[in-house]
Amino acid sequence: xxxxxxxxxxxxxxxxxxxxxxxxxxxxxxxxxxxxxxxxxxxxxxxxxxxxxxxxxxxxxxxxxxxxxxxxxxxxxxxxxxxxxxxxxxxxxxxxxxxxxxxxxxxxxxxxxxxxxxxxxxxxxxxxxxxxxxxxxxxxxxxxxxxxxxxxxxxxxxxxxxxxxxxxxxxxxxxxxxxxxxxxxxxxxxxxxxxxxxxxxxxxxxxxxxxxxxxxxxxxxxxxxxxxxxxxxxxxxxxxxxxxxxxxxxxxxxxxxxxxxxxxxxxxxxxxxxxxxxxxxxxxxxxxxxxxxxxxxxxxxxxxxxxxxxxxxxxxxxxxxxxxxxxxxxxxxxxxxxxxxxxxxxxxxxxxxxxxxxxxxxxxxxxxxxxxxxxxx
Numbered sequence: 001x002x003x004x005x006x007x008x009x010x011x012x013x014x015x016x017x018x019x020x021x022x023x024x025x026x027x028x029x030x031x032x033x034x035x036x037x038x039x040x041x042x043x044x045x046x047x048x049x050x051x052x053x054x055x056x057x058x059x060x061x062x063x064x065x066x067x068x069x070x071x072x073x074x075x076x077x078x079x080x081x082x083x084x085x086x087x088x089x090x091x092x093x094x095x096x097x098x099x100x101x102x103x104x105x106x107x108x109x110x111x112x113x114x115x116x117x118x119x120x121x122x123x124x125x126x127x128x129x130x131x132x133x134x135x136x137x138x139x140x141x142x143x144x145x146x147x148x149x150x151x152x153x154x155x156x157x158x159x160x161x162x163x164x165x166x167x168x169x170x171x172x173x174x175x176x177x178x179x180x181x182x183x184x185x186x187x188x189x190x191x192x193x194x195x196x197x198x199x200x201x202x203x204x205x206x207x208x209x210x211x212x213x214x215x216x217x218x219x220x221x222x223x224x225x226x227x228x229x230x231x232x233x234x235x236x237x238x239x240x241x242x243x244x245x246x247x248x249x250x251x252x253x254x255x256x257x258x259x260x261x262x263x264x265x266x267x268x269x270x271x272x273x274x275x276x277x278x279x280x281x282x283x284x285x286x287x288x289x290x291x292x293x294x295x296x297x298x299x300x301x302x303x304x305x306x307x308x309x310x311x312x313x314x315x316x317x318x319x320x321x322x323x324x325x326x327x328x329x330x331x332x333x334x335x336x337x338x339x340x341x342x343x344x345x346x347x348x349x350x351x352x353x354x355x356x357x358x359x360x361x362x363x364x365x366x367x368x369x370x371x372x373x374x375x376x377x
Contacts, residue, residue: 004149006087018068029087029088032083032084034082035081035083035094035204038077038078039049039078039080042071042072046058047059047309049082051094053094057082057093057096058093059071059097059098060097063097063098066102067102068136070102070137070138080098081132082097082101085097099138106137111171113167118167119165121163122135122137122141122180125140127156130147131146131147131180136180141180143164143182146280147181148183149182149186152164157351166181166182166184168283188318190302194242195278197240198225198242198278198281201276203274203275203276204273205272207223207270208224208268208269209268209269211266211269212243215259218245218246218251218259219251220243221244221271222243223244223271223283224240224242225240226366242281244285245285246271246285249291250285251288252287252327253293272289293327298328298358299358302324302356302363303353304354305352306352307351309348309351310348311347312346314345315345318333318334319333319334319337320332320343324363330351330353331363331364332351332365333364350367350368351365352365352368
């Protein structure tokens with residue numbers, strides 16, 4: 001039972017009398033209520049905030065650990081908005097969640113880092129099949145394997161739980177998509193040199209190339225580029241040798257079925273640059289575009305119903321491919337072949353044009369009959 005002090009003066013004797021005398025009103029808080037307060041103190045474990053209660057409010061411990069960098073950036077006097085998690089703990093304190101404020105601030109930091117190409121530090125949470133799951137002060141992001149430098153790519157599992165310096169390459173809060181690049185930091189010098197070399201590459205330009213790899217879908221070739229801004233290291237650097245892909249469809253105007261039969265490693269060839277990836281330094285190359293497209297004459301030369309002599313290039317279940325001239329083939333569909341006709345590869349055949357589709361580069365042919373069909377009257 002509270003002890004009452006004799007009223008020897010007119011001074012307030014109880015908490016209620018004191019509050020009534022000063023006019024100060026204590027606020028009561030409910031779970032889920034939004035509150036605004038001012039930072040009083042930031043320690044190694046929490047943040048103390050004045051929200052007008054009978055005791056300072058504190059940040060939930062688990063939130064402080066999740067966004068430690070954000071909370072440590074707060075200063076005395078900063079105004080902040082939070083949500084009440086616990087209206088009063090055993091110490092009489094209100095427990096607040098500042099997660100929204102922390103996330104808002106972090107997204108702003110990420111947007112700024114992207115705009116200014118600044119590096120930040122994240123912590124690796126897990127290694128997945130496609131890369132690294134990382135924590136950016138309470139916001140999860142991803143570092144794809146393609147964005148890991150050589151050293152990190154060699155031992156991604158060894159990075160778990162460790163801080164990692166990265167650059168933001170995509171920050172989309174609306175879709176909760178956050179992507180980082182580690183190699184943009186660890187291989188920054190190499191990337192900058194590659195950019196100098198790429199700046200000297202001309203799309204549609206012609207270059208001498210050396211085949212360095214042959215795969216079923218095309219050819220990898222290397223070209224040498226003289227950078228516009230030449231450095232002392234350029235003569236020893238391998239970065240001025242850029243690699244590109246000549247897709248199988250870009251090797252020749254004629255259909256190529258087996259790349260290995262027409263190209264081998266070490267071959268020299270003239271190529272045209274038809275595209276580039278500034279991030280990877282990879283080029284898209286073409287051989288066939290250095291020569292005139294044979295289909296440019298099709299509309300005038302191969303009119304519907306016109307007759308021509310071709311050579312059987314391939315026999316397939318769906319019909320006969322006939323080579324009319326270099327780069328131009330037509331198809332005699334299986335349904336259009338005379339029942340008594342027999343064909344073999346390399347055989348000359350008389351055909352007529354049934355239809356032409358310039359957009360799809362298709363020439364439909366029919367066989368010119370030299371003898372009357374059986375049953376003809």
